[in-house]
Amino acid sequence: MGFTKTEAIVLRTKELREADSLITLYTRDWGKVQVVAKGLRKVKARYGASLEMFTHNQVMLFSKTDKDMARLTGCQVMHPFYSLRESYFKYGMASYLLELVDKFSEYREANQDIFNLLGKSFSLMDAGVLQTRENYLSLWNWFVLKILDYSGYKISLESCIQCKEKPALNKPVVFSLPDGGITCRACLKSQDYLFELNTEVWTKLRLLQKSALPQLLDIDLAVETKLAIKILLEKYLQFISGHSFNCQEFFYTAANKS
Numbered sequence: 001m002g003f004t005k006t007e008a009i010v011l012r013t014k015e016l017r018e019a020d021s022l023i024t025l026y027t028r029d030w031g032k033v034q035v036v037a038k039g040l041r042k043v044k045a046r047y048g049a050s051l052e053m054f055t056h057n058q059v060m061l062f063s064k065t066d067k068d069m070a071r072l073t074g075c076q077v078m079h080p081f082y083s084l085r086e087s088y089f090k091y092g093m094a095s096y097l098l099e100l101v102d103k104f105s106e107y108r109e110a111n112q113d114i115f116n117l118l119g120k121s122f123s124l125m126d127a128g129v130l131q132t133r134e135n136y137l138s139l140w141n142w143f144v145l146k147i148l149d150y151s152g153y154k155i156s157l158e159s160c161i162q163c164k165e166k167p168a169l170n171k172p173v174v175f176s177l178p179d180g181g182i183t184c185r186a187c188l189k190s191q192d193y194l195f196e197l198n199t200e201v202w203t204k205l206r207l208l209q210k211s212a213l214p215q216l217l218d219i220d221l222a223v224e225t226k227l228a229i230k231i232l233l234e235k236y237l238q239f240i241s242g243h244s245f246n247c248q249e250f251f252y253t254a255a256n257k258s
């Protein structure tokens with residue numbers, strides 16, 4: 001790495017002994033990077049709130065080799081994303097997105113798609129256009145479909161994952177968690193970890209998977225469909241990662257305003 005200048009979003013911070021801190025950044029050019037901040041009080045005095053979770057910074061980093069812990073040698077805030085800390089709901093949602101990026105990324109492995117996904121999603125939340133929890137639910141579903149795609153776990157929705165046959169468009173399909181996609185009844189190997197998706201859920205999942213962020217709120221989705229998609233995606237995340245996510249709990253109702 002040597003000396004490098006890149007953009008970074010703060011994923012998490014952890015206090016170490018003697019006022020030092022371990023900061024995990026998600027960077028545009030180096031993927032996930034751990035940085036030690038010596039004497040966090042001094043660092044905070046120098047860099048202000050830029051080392052808090054969610055903040056998007058321009059950073060200068062140094063490490064001798066790709067294996068060493070990096071040192072922070074400069075930091076300038078680009079987007080503080082203050083509003084993500086304004087409500088319990090927004091904070092929970094933003095933390096959930098960070099947790100997903102953390103789980104689906106590797107140290108020192110750049111993935112510009114994931115960096116842009118996170119930055120654009122935070123910008124949308126920060127702009128205040130989402131308004132309702134239902135819209136946040138749409139963002140969450142979309143975000144998960146995209147991060148699965150960008151990290152090599154894209155779910156297969158167009159044809160049977162085994163025989164590649166396209167299912168009839170007007171009938172429910174079966175989604176297999178172990179196969180990561182839909183499967184026709186002839187190819188079913190076991191009865192475990194299967195979900196039946198009705199035509200509405202299946203159609204909207206495919207639409208969401210293909211859509212870009214600006215179109216997200218134009219997709220007409222009933223709350224029940226959004227919730228069905230979220231349940232499927234959460235089961236799938238749990239299946240491939242082997243655990244549930246810490247931030248999962250906050251997000252159970254889509255009925256109220258944020």
Ligand SMILES: [Zn+2]
Pocket residue numbers: 160161162163164165183184185186187
């Ligand atoms: Zn098949």
